[in-house]
Amino acid sequence: MIRIEPRQSSSALMTYGIPVLSAIISLLLASIPLTFSGAPIGASYFEMFKGVFGSKFAFSEMLTRATPLIFTGLAVALAFRARLWNIGAEGQLYLGAMAAVAVGTGVFDVPGVILIPMIMVMGCVAGATGMAVPTLLKTKFGADEVVTTLLLNFIILIFLQYMLEGPxxxxxxxxxPQSSPILDQGMLPPLMDRMRIHSGLIIALICAITAQFMLARSVWGLKLRAIGENPSAARHAGIRVNRTLMSAAIISGALAGMAGVSEVAGLKGYLTSDLSPGFGYTGIVVAMLAGLSPLGVVAAAIFIASVFVGADSMSRAMGVSSYLADLVVSTSLLCVLVGGFVARFKFVRLIQKKEVTQ
Amino acid sequence: MDILQILLSESFWAASLRIATPLIFGVLGALICEKSGVLNLGIEGIFVAGAMTGWLAVWLGAGLWGGVLVAALAGGFFGLIHAVLTVPLGLSQHVSGLGVTLFATSVSYFSYRTALPTVTSPPRIEPFRPLDMPFLSDLPFFGPVLFQQTALTWLALFMVGLVWYVLNRTALGIAIKAVGDNPNSIDAQGLSVYALRTGAVVAGSALMALGGAFLTMSAFDAFFFGMVNGRGWVCIALVIFASWRPGKALLGALLFGAFDALQVRLQTEVGALVPSQVFLAAPYVLSIFALVIAARSADYPRALLTPWFKGQR
Structure with a gap:
């Protein structure tokens, strides 16, 4: 007989080991679909590895891919910490991108030192609005934010199509259907010559460090974690739950909005309706792999970006569908969930003693 | 005047019921899961899996009802993953459901691409045909609206009655509702909370997959990427709107179908005045409104989202 008991505290080995192990297992499991598509397994993994670490260019491409994932991963991680289920990072990303286009394509022809901050602030405001509305619907009307943020993703995407065909x-x-380009001085400066990697990555890293500090050391972070762990206890402790939730929503939405800003004003230069191949949804996987820790998000985003970039180049070389990457990413989420269970509980073998009657 | 004409036309009501069909399956499936206390956000991916596997089975020669069976089994399989993660392991139902959606979607897309690597236009199957019933199909108005639908629409309507009957008139249904309200009471009776919840999630997921199968085997005759397009999420909103009652779920799905059918027809009437995107977004906006209106008075299953562990009170 095996009984399951909650652990009092999880060890550091568990905290770091489980996500890493989940990542490795999900990569190994990819050999099953690889077998089905008839590709040689060893060579496929080698191509995947080469696609990320094979050259300076490949590595910079991976970091470029990781940049929006750090933003959306942070957006999800901060919201989930307060048990605010923001599944709308995809929509908020597009709101941020639209705001960047609205101010950055010629309405204000000002120098870059003014234009770039303006684009970033507007992108954050737009993204924050995109999360503030469902949070308001939650606190005022009790409307489940999971459903409203999910549905808002579709509404925002349709709105985007209208904007791209019209204004x-x-x-x-x-x-x-694409927007006018962002003015040259409004573009985030590139980090390396002839590579696509841009300073959005630096901003993302600063955000991650700030978020880590805020969460661990500030009063706000303490309130947020208290609400996430026990909302009614937090209320009794005098924390204004709705207000703290709203602040988490605003920061979460702003970070997702920044993902859109960084993609438009850092990478593409203009907006199309396929700017994001699901960065918002992948952000959920990133956040979960990171154990909802902001610094962990950076590591998880790098892993997920490597899977995508590596699988892309592998699929070109071996003729395997690039949906393999999505398969690995979703498997890693399921693995880390199970791992979380293993970390929280210990399995105790019950030895049944025979009772001796006297 | 124009709207009145639309509302009186047979084709409008026939289309409403047709659009409502996948939602009826989805809402019923989600309802069964949630009645047992488990939110199943895997629904969107299970729709995709049902649509893909059902279509693929027919395309490989399994026959239409063979395809329906395969879709239901696929739905049950992904439901089982969600059930294992959320019931005995008690993991976050939100995250597990989203994980199942991502997993089911990527498995379906990958399998489709692997089975058909080099097709430019999606291959077509011979879908379900509208049933032709002697006498009934020739009735004025009701003939075209009710009696010229495909067998899957009839199956959906039958399922509404069946789910209502099982939930309200059988011991099994009462146990499912009890396990979603107060799992300890079920445990005290010596019934297995795990088995009831797992069974409900698997059965509900199989029903959801039929909603997907309807898309590729009745509404259309091929599988497209992105064809589910949020229908699963709409179902999650409709369950709350329906306050977890099968009858109201049917009503909600029909209202939604009618609204969707109306917007398509209005679009041709006033398309020049209003951008088409307004009509495209309307169903999603409507779902959010329905949710906001219904949320406060909704009769949530009391143990929804709460994991239960044996021997822990």
């Missing part, structure tokens, strides 16, 4: 449409775009 944002590039007159030089040859009829494609």
């Amino acid at each position: 944002f449409k590039d007159p030089m775009g040859l009829g494609w």
